[in-house]
Amino acid sequence: MPGRALFSTEGQESGWRRPAAAALAALLFWLIGPAAAAHAQADGERTLRIAIPKDYANLSVYTAGASDADPFVGLIYDTLFSTPYVETPRLLLALSAEQTSRQRTWIVKLRDGVTWHDGAPFTAKDVVFTFELYRDGPPNRWTHHASQTPNMRSVVALDDRTVQITCAQPCPTLADITLADLPILPEHVWSKVKDPATYDGSAVGTGPYRVLRRVPGERYELAANDRYFAGRPVADKLILSIIPEPSSAFLALRSGQVDAVSSPIPPQLVESFDAHREVDVVKATPFSDAELVFNMGRAPFDSAPLRRAVMLAIDKDALLETVLLGRGISGSEGWPHPRSPWTGDNPTMPHDPAEARRLIAQAKLEGAEFEILVPQQDPVVSRATELVVADLRAVGLKPSIRAMDQPSISELTMKGEFDAYVWGATAHALADPTQLIQSFNAASYMGTYENEEVKQLLAAAQRVPTATEFRSLLSRTHALISADPPMVPFFYPEQRYGIRPASFDGWKGSPGLGVVHKYSLIAGPGSAATAATSQSSDGGSSLPIVLIAGVLAVLAAWFMRRRWATRTRG
Amino acid sequence: MRRQSRRHPVGRRFAQYGLLLGLLVVGSFALPRLAPGDPLTYLVGGNEAAAFSSEERERALAQYGLDAPLHEQFLDYVGGVVSGDLGTSVRYGATVSDVLLDRLPWTLLLVGLAGVLAAALALGAALAGARRRGAGAGDTDLLAGILLLSSTPPFFLGMLILAIVSAELGLLPAYGATASGGETPFVGVLERLAMPLVTLTVTMTGVVYLIARSALLSELTQGYVRFARAKGVSEQRILRRHVLRNALLPIVTIFMVSLGDVLGGAVVVETVFAYPGLGTAIYEGVLARDYPLLQGALLLVAVVVVAANAIADGLYTLIDPRVRRADGVPR
Numbered sequence: 001m002p003g004r005a006l007f008s009t010e011g012q013e014s015g016w017r018r019p020a021a022a023a024l025a026a027l028l029f030w031l032i033g034p035a036a037a038a039h040a041q042a043d044g045e046r047t048l049r050i051a052i053p054k055d056y057a058n059l060s061v062y063t064a065g066a067s068d069a070d071p072f073v074g075l076i077y078d079t080l081f082s083t084p085y086v087e088t089p090r091l092l093l094a095l096s097a098e099q100t101s102r103q104r105t106w107i108v109k110l111r112d113g114v115t116w117h118d119g120a121p122f123t124a125k126d127v128v129f130t131f132e133l134y135r136d137g138p139p140n141r142w143t144h145h146a147s148q149t150p151n152m153r154s155v156v157a158l159d160d161r162t163v164q165i166t167c168a169q170p171c172p173t174l175a176d177i178t179l180a181d182l183p184i185l186p187e188h189v190w191s192k193v194k195d196p197a198t199y200d201g202s203a204v205g206t207g208p209y210r211v212l213r214r215v216p217g218e219r220y221e222l223a224a225n226d227r228y229f230a231g232r233p234v235a236d237k238l239i240l241s242i243i244p245e246p247s248s249a250f251l252a253l254r255s256g257q258v259d260a261v262s263s264p265i266p267p268q269l270v271e272s273f274d275a276h277r278e279v280d281v282v283k284a285t286p287f288s289d290a291e292l293v294f295n296m297g298r299a300p301f302d303s304a305p306l307r308r309a310v311m312l313a314i315d316k317d318a319l320l321e322t323v324l325l326g327r328g329i330s331g332s333e334g335w336p337h338p339r340s341p342w343t344g345d346n347p348t349m350p351h352d353p354a355e356a357r358r359l360i361a362q363a364k365l366e367g368a369e370f371e372i373l374v375p376q377q378d379p380v381v382s383r384a385t386e387l388v389v390a391d392l393r394a395v396g397l398k399p400s401i402r403a404m405d406q407p408s409i410s411e412l413t414m415k416g417e418f419d420a421y422v423w424g425a426t427a428h429a430l431a432d433p434t435q436l437i438q439s440f441n442a443a444s445y446m447g448t449y450e451n452e453e454v455k456q457l458l459a460a461a462q463r464v465p466t467a468t469e470f471r472s473l474l475s476r477t478h479a480l481i482s483a484d485p486p487m488v489p490f491f492y493p494e495q496r497y498g499i500r501p502a503s504f505d506g507w508k509g510s511p512g513l514g515v516v517h518k519y520s521l522i523a524g525p526g527s528a529a530t531a532a533t534s535q536s537s538d539g540g541s542s543l544p545i546v547l548i549a550g551v552l553a554v555l556a557a558w559f560m561r562r563r564w565a566t567r568t569r570g
Numbered sequence: 571m572r573r574q575s576r577r578h579p580v581g582r583r584f585a586q587y588g589l590l591l592g593l594l595v596v597g598s599f600a601l602p603r604l605a606p607g608d609p610l611t612y613l614v615g616g617n618e619a620a621a622f623s624s625e626e627r628e629r630a631l632a633q634y635g636l637d638a639p640l641h642e643q644f645l646d647y648v649g650g651v652v653s654g655d656l657g658t659s660v661r662y663g664a665t666v667s668d669v670l671l672d673r674l675p676w677t678l679l680l681v682g683l684a685g686v687l688a689a690a691l692a693l694g695a696a697l698a699g700a701r702r703r704g705a706g707a708g709d710t711d712l713l714a715g716i717l718l719l720s721s722t723p724p725f726f727l728g729m730l731i732l733a734i735v736s737a738e739l740g741l742l743p744a745y746g747a748t749a750s751g752g753e754t755p756f757v758g759v760l761e762r763l764a765m766p767l768v769t770l771t772v773t774m775t776g777v778v779y780l781i782a783r784s785a786l787l788s789e790l791t792q793g794y795v796r797f798a799r800a801k802g803v804s805e806q807r808i809l810r811r812h813v814l815r816n817a818l819l820p821i822v823t824i825f826m827v828s829l830g831d832v833l834g835g836a837v838v839v840e841t842v843f844a845y846p847g848l849g850t851a852i853y854e855g856v857l858a859r860d861y862p863l864l865q866g867a868l869l870l871v872a873v874v875v876v877a878a879n880a881i882a883d884g885l886y887t888l889i890d891p892r893v894r895r896a897d898g899v900p901r
Contacts, residue, residue: 063663197633200664217846243844251737252744407607
C-alpha cells in the first residue's frame with residue numbers, strides 16, 4: 001500500500017527519512033515561524049488603526065446609514081464647505097459662494113484642479129448631479145436638505161467651475177449649513193448606477209483617503225489620496241477595524257492593537273485612561289445629548305403646564321454629576337446645544353420642584369400616569385432616566401419606564417403611540433437649525449407642537465433673506481421652546497476619546513464629529529499634526545507563536561525519528 | 571399511499587424535511603416583520619425618518635420592494651428562494667447571498683471546530699468520569715469544574731479571556747478574523763480564531779458532557795458489562811469498545827440538537843471578538859430591521875440545523891442496528 005511504503009523499514013528507503021523530518025520541520029516553520037517574525041515587525045509605513053463601531057457597507061452615501069456614519073463617509077467624500085457645526089465653515093470644494101441680490105440664488109465657484117480618486121476631474125456637473133439626485137432620487141439622510149429645507153428649485157452649471165443654486169424661498173444659510181453638509185458625488189460614476197440604494201461598488205470621492213480594500217464585517221483599508229487638495233493625509237494607510245463591542249475596542253486600545261477608538265470613552269472609564277501611560281484622552285464636543293421628548297398629540301403631555309412642570313422637576317445638574325461625573329454641560333442651560341454657533345442666549349431650564357408641584361396642581365394632573373420609552377442598549381441614558389423617574393415621582397407624578405430597542409421606539413414614535421421617550425440626539429438634530437425647522441414641520445409627533453408663536457417664527461425664518469435675521473428669529477424660537485418645552489435635555493456630554501500619541505499625536509476634537517474625522521487626518525499648512533510610523537500591530541506578541549513553532553517542529557522530528565527507529569528495529 | 575410510504579422510509583423522511591423547510595420559509599419571512607420598526611430608521615436615523623413625508627417614506631421603502639402588500643412580498647421571497655435570489659440587504663446594500671456567503675465560512679469554521687473540540691473534550695471527560703465514578707478528582711471535581719465553566723455566560727467568559735490573553739498578556743489579537751498585513755494568512759486566521767474558539771468550545775462542552783456521562787454510567791450497569799468484566803476484559807476496552815458505542819445514540823442526538831443553541835451563542839461570541847461571522851450580520855440586521863437579510867439568514871441557519879438533524883438521522887442507522895431494522899434499511 002502506498003501509505004505503508006512511506007514508513008517502510010526497507011533499508012534502501014531509510015536515506016530520505018531524515019530529510020523528510022527536516023522538511024516537515026521546515027514546513028511548520030514556513031507556516032508559523034516567518035509569519036511570526038513578520039508579525040513582530042512594525043509595518044514600515046505610516047499606518048493608523050482605528051476601531052469603529054459597525055460596518056458602514058461600502059461607505060457610500062446611500063448605504064452607509066444615518067448621520068453616525070458622517071465622519072467615515074467624510075474621509076472619502078468632500079462637501080463644498082467644511083463641517084456645518086462651526087461658526088464659519090472653511091472652503092473645501094468651493095472657492096466662494098455668494099448670495100445674489102435676488103436672495104434666493106447663490107453663485108458657487110468651485111476649486112480648480114481637483115480630481116476624483118479614479119483620476120477623473122471634478123466639475124460643476126458633479127455638483128448639479130449630486131443635488132438633483134438628493135432632491136429627486138431615492139431618499140437618504142440628506143434628501144430633505146435639498147427637497148424641503150431648503151428646497152433647491154434649480155441647480156445649474158454655468159460653466160465647469162460655477163454652479164447656480166436657486167431655492168424656492170430665500171436661503172441665507174445655504175453655504176454655512178447646507179453646502180457644508182451634503183457630500184458631493186462623482187457624476188460619471190453615479191449616473192450609471194440604476195439603483196443608488198443597492199450600489200455596492202467602491203466608493204469614489206475626492207476626499208483625503210480612498211478605499212483600498214473592504215473586508216465585509218471586519219475592516220476597511222484606506223490609502224492616502226496623495227493628490228488631496230486640502231492638505232497632506234497624515235497616514236499612508238488607515239485601517240478602520242469594525243469592533244462592535246465597546247469594551248473589546250477599549251481593550252484593543254489599551255494593548256496597542258488600535259491607535260484610536262472612534263467611540264467616546266464611557267464616563268466611568270475616563271479616569272483609568274487618564275492614568276494610562278500610553279493612552280491619551282482627547283476632549284471633543286460631539287453636540288449630542290440625552291433628552292426626554294413628549295408626545296404633544298395626546299394626554300397627558302398635550303398639556304403645556306405639565307410639560308413645563310416636568311422640565312422644572314428634573315434636577316439636570318444632579319444628573320450631570322451623577323451620570324456623567326460632571327463631564328459635560330447641564331441640561332439646565334437650555335435647548336438646543338448651548339455651544340452650537342446657531343444657539344442664541346438660551347434662557348435656562350431651571351430646577352424648581354416647588355413650582356413644578358404648583359403647575360401640576362393647577363392643571364389638576366396630580367398622580368398623572370405615563371410611560372417613558374428608553375433605548376435598552378444605552379446604559380447612560382437608562383441610568384439617567386431612572387433618576388429622572390425618581391425626580392418626577394417626588395413631585396407627585398407616576399411615570400413608568402419601558403426599555404425597548406431603538407427601531408421599536410422609532411416605530412411607536414412615528415405612529416404617535418407613546419407618552420414620552422428618551423433618546424440621544426446627534427449634532428444633526430442639535431446644531432443644524434435647518435434640521436430643527438424640518439423636524440417641527442414634519443407630519444410626525446413634533447408637528448403636533450401647538451405653539452403658534454414658534455410656528456410663525458420658524459415659518460418666518462424660512463423667508464428671511466439674511467443670516468443675521470435668520471439667527472435672530474432662531475434665538476427667539478429657542479427662548480420660546482425653553483419656556484414651553486416639547487423636550488427636556490438632561491445633559492450635553494463632553495466626550496473623551498482614547499488615542500495612542502506614540503502612533504499619532506495630531507487628533508483634533510471637532511464639534512459634532514468627535515476625533516476620528518478627516519480634519520484630524522490631514523496636515524494642512526502650519527498644522528502640528530504628525531504621524532509616527534505605526535507602533536501598533538493588530539496582533540499579539542510573536543513570542544508564543546515562535547515558541548509553538550519551535551516546539552512543534554522538534555516534536556515532529558522526534559516523533560518521526562522514533563517511529564522509523566522502532567520500525568527499523570522491528 | 572400508506573403502504574407505499576412504509577416501503578420508502580427515506581422518501582417519507584425527505585417529505586417531512588420538505589414540509590419543515592416550507593414552514594421555515596414562512597417563518598423566516600414572518601418573524602422579522604413581526605418585530606416593531608422598519609428599515610427606514612436605520613437608513614436615515616430615527617429623528618430624520620420621522621421628518622420624512624409619507625411620499626418619501628414610500629419611495630425609500632420601494633427601493634427594496636418593501637412598499638408592496640405583504641402577500642406580494644411573500645411571493646417575491648418564495649420566488650427568490652427558488653431561484654436563489656434572496657434580494658438586497660438594506661444594511662449592506664449588497665445582495666443577501668453575497669453577504670451570507672461572505673460571513674458563513676467564518677461561522678462554519680468557528681462553530682464546526684468548536685463542535686468537534688467540544689465533542690472530543692466532553693467524551694474524553696465523560697469517559698474519565700465514568701471510569702472513576704464518584705471519585706473526587708476524577709469525577710465529581712471534573713463535573714463541578716465543567717458545569718462551572720459551561721454555565722458561565724459566553725459574553726463574560728469571552729471578555730475575561732480577551733482581557734487576560736489579549737490585553738494583559740498581549741498573546742493574541744483582540745479582534746477580526748484575518749490579518750491586515752505582515753502575517754501569512756494562515757497564522758492570522760489561527761491567531762484570531764483561538765479565543766472565540768475556546769469560548770464557544772467551553773460553553774458547548776457542558777451539555778454534551780452531562781449527557782455523555784449519564785449515558786455511559788447507564789450503560790455501565792448493563793449485564794453485558796458484567797459479563798465482559800467476568801471474562802477479564804480490561805476496563806478501558808469495555809468502555810471504548812462496548813459501552814461508548816452503545817451510549818453514542820443520545821450523545822449524537824444532543825450534539826446535533828444543541829447546534830441551534832451554539833449558533834445562537836456564536837452571535838455573542840462573534841460580537842465580543844469582532845469576528846465577522848453570520849452572528850454579527852444577524853445582530854446588525856436585527857438592529858437595522860433589514861428584512862431581506864434577516865429572512866435569508868434565518869432560513870440559512872434553519873437549513874443548517876435541519877441538515878444537522880438529517881445527518882444525525884443518518885448516523886443513527888450507522889450507530890445502532892436497531893434503528894436500521896426499524897427503518898427497514900437492509901443491513
